[in-house]
Structure formats: C-alpha cells, structure tokens
Amino acid sequence: MSIILHAEDPGVKGVRKSVGEYKSRYPEYADALGMYGSIMEVQQEALEKVVPAAGPSAGEIEDSLKEGTPLLDPGDLEIDVALFREVAGKMLRVLEGRPDGFPYHDDVLSWDGLSDEGFSTTRNLVLAGERMEIDLEWRGDDDRELISNVLWEGLVPFYRKYGSICESEVDHSYWQKGFCPICGTPPLIGMFRPEDGLWVLECKLCHTPWNVMRAMCPFCEKGVEGSLSYLYVDDDRRKRVQYCENCRQYVKTVDWRDSERGGLLPLEDIVTVRLDLAAKKEGLRPAPGFPGKVPDAS
Ligand SMILES: [Zn+2]
Ligand SMILES: [Zn+2]
Incomplete structure (x- = not known):
C-alpha cells in the first residue's frame, strides 16, 4: 500500500492564528512564540516568491527512495541569492525586537559571506552547523549562533518549495x-x-x-x-x-x-x-x- 503525505503550508494568516492560540495556551513561551512566529511569517511570504527548481521525475524519485538515498544533496539546490538576502534581512530585523536588541543587521547583510560569490560556502557551513568566518564586534557567542540559526531559517523556504514539488510522488511505504x-x-x-x-x-x-x-x-x-x-x-x-x-x-x-x-x-x-x-x-x-x-x- 502506498502512503503519500501532503504538508499544508499554513500561509501568513495561518501562522498568525496558530501563534495566537499557542500563546494563550502556553503564556510562558509567549516571547519565543512571537519571535519565531514572525520568522515563520517571513518564510510563508517568501514561499510565494521562490521559483521552483526543476524537480526529479516520478521514476527518479521512486529509484532514490528504494535505494535509501535522499533525493537532494542540500548543497546542490540552486538558490536565488538576492532573494535569500532579502529573506534573511527581514529575519534579522525581527531579531531587533528582542529584549536586548540585535545590532548586526547591516553588518551581516553587507558581509562577503552573503555575496553572490560567498553564498555557497556560507550555506554549507550553516547546513553543517559549523562556525562561519564573520568578523564582527561580538557581544557573545550566543549571537554568533543566533545568526547561524537565522540563516538556516532563511534557507527554509527554498528547500520547502523543493519539497513541496516532490512530495506528491514520494511513496512513504x-x-x-x-x-x-x-x-x-x-x-x-x-x-x-x-x-x-x-x-x-x-x-x-x-x-x-x-x-x-x-x-x-x-x-x-x-x-x-x-x-x-x-x-x-x-x-x-x-x-x-x-x-x-x-x-x-x-x-x-x-x-x-x-x-x-x-x-x-x-x-x-x-x-x-x-x-x-x-x-x-x-x-x-x-x-x-x-x-x-x-x-x-x-
Ligand atoms: Zn536506535
Ligand atoms: Zn528535508
């Protein structure tokens, strides 16, 4: 029996509604939910702008599942770097609303690691959870990790788009x-x-x-x-x-x-x-x- 799973993307409105419900059920997490909800809204907005890459054929998908190999090496997905910078920039702005602020927005966006040439190396470091060579006046190591997490979240809509074009052919059995x-x-x-x-x-x-x-x-x-x-x-x-x-x-x-x-x-x-x-x-x-x-x- 084949099993096909479909993920419904919540859209900006869906995220807002859910975040409201979670905040009232879990008031102790209200700040974190609000912050992450805003990041998710940026992702949902971006999903509409990402031009889908050509996906594999149904036969290729079936072969790779039977082999036990994922369809995609994440380092190979082609990404519109200008759109990525736009998405990441909005997320960095969200962080400015943290209680202790976030002073790095401009520095991160103008950093070489997010240039068209530097992007691919940065993407691989973020995906591997490895340290990026970004030279800033750091307030602490937590901030460095925060930037890496935000860049990860900025990559999400591109991979989500790819997943959404493949998922109807993925037989989970x-x-x-x-x-x-x-x-x-x-x-x-x-x-x-x-x-x-x-x-x-x-x-x-x-x-x-x-x-x-x-x-x-x-x-x-x-x-x-x-x-x-x-x-x-x-x-x-x-x-x-x-x-x-x-x-x-x-x-x-x-x-x-x-x-x-x-x-x-x-x-x-x-x-x-x-x-x-x-x-x-x-x-x-x-x-x-x-x-x-x-x-x-x-
Ligand atoms: Zn085990
Ligand atoms: Zn995945």
Missing part, C-alpha cells in the same frame, strides 16, 4: 528512515497523526513530513524491534521524547491521536524545549541526518 527522504536532514519533531495515529516526522530544513514505524527505531542502522521507549515531563504523556534504548537517539513527538485540531509542529518544538533538556539529562542525542553526504546539521 519505501521509506521508514530517521532522516528526510527529500534532503536527508534530521527531523525537527514528530507527531502521532490525529486521524489514524501514524507516526509522522517533519524535516528541520524542508519541512516535508515522512512516516516511520512505531515498532522499530528509525535511527538504528539495523532497526531492532521493540527498542523504542519514551519519556515525558510534568505528567504530560502527549508530549514525549521518543528514544531508542539501543542507539540512544531521540526525536520529540506530540501525540495528537485524541486531538481534533492538531497544531503547527515548529511551534510545538518551541513549547517542548524542556523535553530536550530532559533528553540531554538522560544522555540521549538528537536524531542524526543522512550518514552519506549530508553533514550533521544539529
């Missing part, structure tokens, strides 16, 4: 792996789907959903049946760290089986930050990406 079938990136977070409990993970980069089996660890190279376990905080079993006792790797998952409304997974990622701390305390590691050509992007 061929793919039960711990990394994204489109770009090989690890999952951001997962859910048990409201309608049927299917375990669906969402890619950190292209936000494509994919399905994994609940009986077997998707991260072990040779999955062992029955190795999955979970932990939770505050007696809330609907938000969990799903981890493997064998490889000690995890992905957060929200259980929406009894929920009518579901939600937005990137916002769930924000309000479950304590699960990551609990996982770390247990010595668990976040899910890895495709071991072939995609560097660990965590």
Whole structure:
C-alpha cells in the first residue's frame, strides 16, 4: 500500500492564528512564540516568491527512495541569492525586537559571506552547523549562533518549495528512515497523526513530513524491534521524547491521536524545549541526518 503525505503550508494568516492560540495556551513561551512566529511569517511570504527548481521525475524519485538515498544533496539546490538576502534581512530585523536588541543587521547583510560569490560556502557551513568566518564586534557567542540559526531559517523556504514539488510522488511505504527522504536532514519533531495515529516526522530544513514505524527505531542502522521507549515531563504523556534504548537517539513527538485540531509542529518544538533538556539529562542525542553526504546539521 502506498502512503503519500501532503504538508499544508499554513500561509501568513495561518501562522498568525496558530501563534495566537499557542500563546494563550502556553503564556510562558509567549516571547519565543512571537519571535519565531514572525520568522515563520517571513518564510510563508517568501514561499510565494521562490521559483521552483526543476524537480526529479516520478521514476527518479521512486529509484532514490528504494535505494535509501535522499533525493537532494542540500548543497546542490540552486538558490536565488538576492532573494535569500532579502529573506534573511527581514529575519534579522525581527531579531531587533528582542529584549536586548540585535545590532548586526547591516553588518551581516553587507558581509562577503552573503555575496553572490560567498553564498555557497556560507550555506554549507550553516547546513553543517559549523562556525562561519564573520568578523564582527561580538557581544557573545550566543549571537554568533543566533545568526547561524537565522540563516538556516532563511534557507527554509527554498528547500520547502523543493519539497513541496516532490512530495506528491514520494511513496512513504519505501521509506521508514530517521532522516528526510527529500534532503536527508534530521527531523525537527514528530507527531502521532490525529486521524489514524501514524507516526509522522517533519524535516528541520524542508519541512516535508515522512512516516516511520512505531515498532522499530528509525535511527538504528539495523532497526531492532521493540527498542523504542519514551519519556515525558510534568505528567504530560502527549508530549514525549521518543528514544531508542539501543542507539540512544531521540526525536520529540506530540501525540495528537485524541486531538481534533492538531497544531503547527515548529511551534510545538518551541513549547517542548524542556523535553530536550530532559533528553540531554538522560544522555540521549538528537536524531542524526543522512550518514552519506549530508553533514550533521544539529
Ligand atoms: Zn528535508
Ligand atoms: Zn536506535
């Protein structure tokens, strides 16, 4: 039986509405939700401007899924660098609304690493989670990381567009792996789907959903049946760290089986930050990406 998953992009209005709902349910995360919501709005706006790259044919997609290789090496996707600078610039402006401000907007945008020539190196460093050579009057290392995270978020609409043109041909019955079938990136977070409990993970980069089996660890190279376990905080079993006792790797998952409304997974990622701390305390590691050509992007 083939399984096709379709991700509905929420659009700017959808993001705004969800952020409002999450803020009233999780007032303690209101600032983070507001900030990230604004970043998501920039992404949704940008999605309409990204000209889709030519995607692979249905046959090529099927072959690559059967081989167990992601469709795309993220370093190969052609990106309109001028549009990227525009998107990243809007996101850097969003950061100026932080309590302690953000003094780097102009410096980052005029930095060589975002020029047409420098972009490709910068993109690869951001995807690999490696340090960029950007020479600024730093206030601290956190700011450096923040810039890297923003550049990652700025890349998202380009990969999302690519994912959205491929997804209708992706038959998930061929793919039960711990990394994204489109770009090989690890999952951001997962859910048990409201309608049927299917375990669906969402890619950190292209936000494509994919399905994994609940009986077997998707991260072990040779999955062992029955190795999955979970932990939770505050007696809330609907938000969990799903981890493997064998490889000690995890992905957060929200259980929406009894929920009518579901939600937005990137916002769930924000309000479950304590699960990551609990996982770390247990010595668990976040899910890895495709071991072939995609560097660990965590
Ligand atoms: Zn992906
Ligand atoms: Zn495992």
